[in-house]
Amino acid sequence: MDCLRAIYPQLEDCAVVTIMGAVAAELYSLGHRANFFYLEHAMGLASSIGLGIALSQPDRKVVVLDGDGSVLMNLGGLTTLARSRPSNLVHVIFDNETLLSVGGGAPGGYKWFTTATSAGTDLAGIAKAAGFPRAQLVRELEDFEEAALDAIKGDQLTCIVAKVDAEMPKSFLMDVHMLENRFEFPRALQSKGGMNEHANR
Amino acid sequence: MPVSVANSQVVYDAIKGVGVTLVSALPETWLVHLIRMADEDPAMTLVRLAKEEEGVGVSAGAHFAGVKSAMLLQNHGFLQAINGIVGVSLLYKIPLLMLITDRGSFGEKDPWQTEGGKYTRPVLDALHIAHDDLSRPDDVQPKIAHAMTLAHASLSPVALLLQRNLMWEEPK
Numbered sequence: 149m150d151c152l153r154a155i156y157p158q159l160e161d162c163a164v165v166t167i168m169g170a171v172a173a174e175l176y177s178l179g180h181r182a183n184f185f186y187l188e189h190a191m192g193l194a195s196s197i198g199l200g201i202a203l204s205q206p207d208r209k210v211v212v213l214d215g216d217g218s219v220l221m222n223l224g225g226l227t228t229l230a231r232s233r234p235s236n237l238v239h240v241i242f243d244n245e246t247l248l249s250v251g252g253g254a255p256g257g258y259k260w261f262t263t264a265t266s267a268g269t270d271l272a273g274i275a276k277a278a279g280f281p282r283a284q285l286v287r288e289l290e291d292f293e294e295a296a297l298d299a300i301k302g303d304q305l306t307c308i309v310a311k312v313d314a315e316m317p318k319s320f321l322m323d324v325h326m327l328e329n330r331f332e333f334p335r336a337l338q339s340k341g342g343m344n345e346h347a348n349r
Numbered sequence: 350m351p352v353s354v355a356n357s358q359v360v361y362d363a364i365k366g367v368g369v370t371l372v373s374a375l376p377e378t379w380l381v382h383l384i385r386m387a388d389e390d391p392a393m394t395l396v397r398l399a400k401e402e403e404g405v406g407v408s409a410g411a412h413f414a415g416v417k418s419a420m421l422l423q424n425h426g427f428l429q430a431i432n433g434i435v436g437v438s439l440l441y442k443i444p445l446l447m448l449i450t451d452r453g454s455f456g457e458k459d460p461w462q463t464e465g466g467k468y469t470r471p472v473l474d475a476l477h478i479a480h481d482d483l484s485r486p487d488d489v490q491p492k493i494a495h496a497m498t499l500a501h502a503s504l505s506p507v508a509l510l511l512q513r514n515l516m517w518e519e520p521k
Contacts, residue, residue: 163414185413190436193406197437200410200418203371203394208414224399225406232396330441334413 149174149317151242151310152213154293158300159183159211163337165198166213167191169249171242173317175213180324182336188326192222195229195239202234205337209236209300216243216265223274229305230279238299239280239307241271244314275307283307351518357382359486360448360511363493364419369446370394371411373404374421379450379516383421401426405433409443417497419446424453424469425462427508434476434506444500444507446493451482451510456517473508484512 152171156178164184166172172186187194198212219226219241229239245266265271275283281304286292292310299306361383364372372387373396374380387395398404404420411418422430427449438445452459453466473480479499483489492509500507 165410187437189440190406190433193402193409193433193437196403196406197410197413199396199403200371200407200412200416201414202410203396203407204411204414204416222400222403225403227399228396228403326441330443334415337413338415 149315150289151292151296151312152178154289155211155296155300158297162209162211162300163198163201163205163333164211164213165194165201167194167215167218169215169320170244170317171213171215173320173322176322176324177317177319180322182332184329185333186322186324186326186329191218192220192225194218195222195225198237198239199225199229199232199234201337202237203232206234206236208337209238210234211238211300212240214239214241216241216245216263216271217247219271220263220265220269226275226278226280226307230275233279233281233305235303235305237305238296239275239305240296241307241309242312243271243309244312246314248314248316249320272307272309275309280307281305283309285309285311287311351520352379352382353516353518354382356486356489356515357386359489360483360493360515361386363490364446364448365390365393366490367446367494367497368417369419369497371396371407371416371418372421373398373407373418375399375401375404375423375426377423377426377450377452379452379511380421380423383448387421401430402433405430405437405445408445409437409441412443417446419448421448423450424510425465427469428465428472431472431476434478438506439476442504444497444504446497446500447506447508448483449508449510450516451512454513456513469510476506478506478508479503480508480510482510482512484514486515489515
């Protein structure tokens with residue numbers, strides 16, 4: 149949540165694709181914008197959608213807000229990103245080492261549904277080895293903010309893996325229907341007057 | 350290699366003719382010329398995938414950004430991509446043009462292709478994905494144009510099954 153708050157102002161002119169669950173709910177709670185697309189299913193494909201946008205609108209910065217569980221379902225996608233190497237894509241992976249959104253009723257709580265990153269799998273290392281020109285692991289909020297803002301301003305395919313606490317969002321409630329989001333998002337991306345004319349809800 | 354260059358060109362020209370400027374693909378024998386044509390065409394963006402499901406996401410992103418795309422895949426690739434097709438294309442009502450090589454049908458010599466061939470149409474039907482066969486060169490252009498029109502009108506995936514008759518030339 150603190151990470152999202154730190155970069156939120158810089159997302160105004162970007163195309164933002166998030167995964168389901170906590171990332172979507174927390175970004176939404178900061179204030180929905182028409183240039184945010186929340187992929188509420190299809191784990192692993194947020195970065196693929198981001199790639200399609202990045203290649204189709206090379207002048208637009210694309211920010212993918214991903215998670216460890218989703219990325220682990222599409223590790224090959226990291227190689228596709230690295231191979232296509234769009235300079236306008238920033239792949240942020242929030243690594244809480246769990247499948248947070250599903251774990252409420254688990255024995256020992258949601259922290260019981262761990263992913264392989266809890267056992268040492270290094271997603272930044274995988275991204276780097278996949279061929280990302282830039283991939284880094286950050287553990288502190290200030291480091292994340294600096295790395296993310298730098299990447300958003302920069303012109304190099306970048307992967308930032310941020311180790312974050314596995315905390316449930318205050319609410320998963322999102323008062324924007326999936327289809328509403330699906331239609332407003334391309335309208336924002338394709339509007340000639342820039343995204344902000346559609347951004348305020 | 351007896352994959353038809355001439356008919357691959359017919360298919361490629363038809364894809365371009367409906368405005369496709371981005372193609373995602375995973376190689377398979379029948380697709381080699383089509384993928385090469387996309388690779389050699391400076392006006393075409395070719396995304397080389399690691400797994401077909403990614404292509405569903407790439408095409409969705411391209412659609413959001415106002416670009417027409419197509420996927421080139423084998424029927425096993427289609428089977429591989431089902432979760433993405435359901436969770437992205439169908440759930441979010443996003444047009445998707447799939448050109449699927451119809452391996453495992455009559456004439457198939459590779460034993461490993463035969464099982465997947467049996468399920469391609471039943472799975473397409475189960476998902477209510479409109480599909481048609483491409484077997485004659487003369488039909489290619491109109492069928493691809495009609496498929497693209499339906500995909501955008503219905504905001505749905507559509508599939509064209511590339512047949513052996515079209516893609517393969519037995520060595521003389």
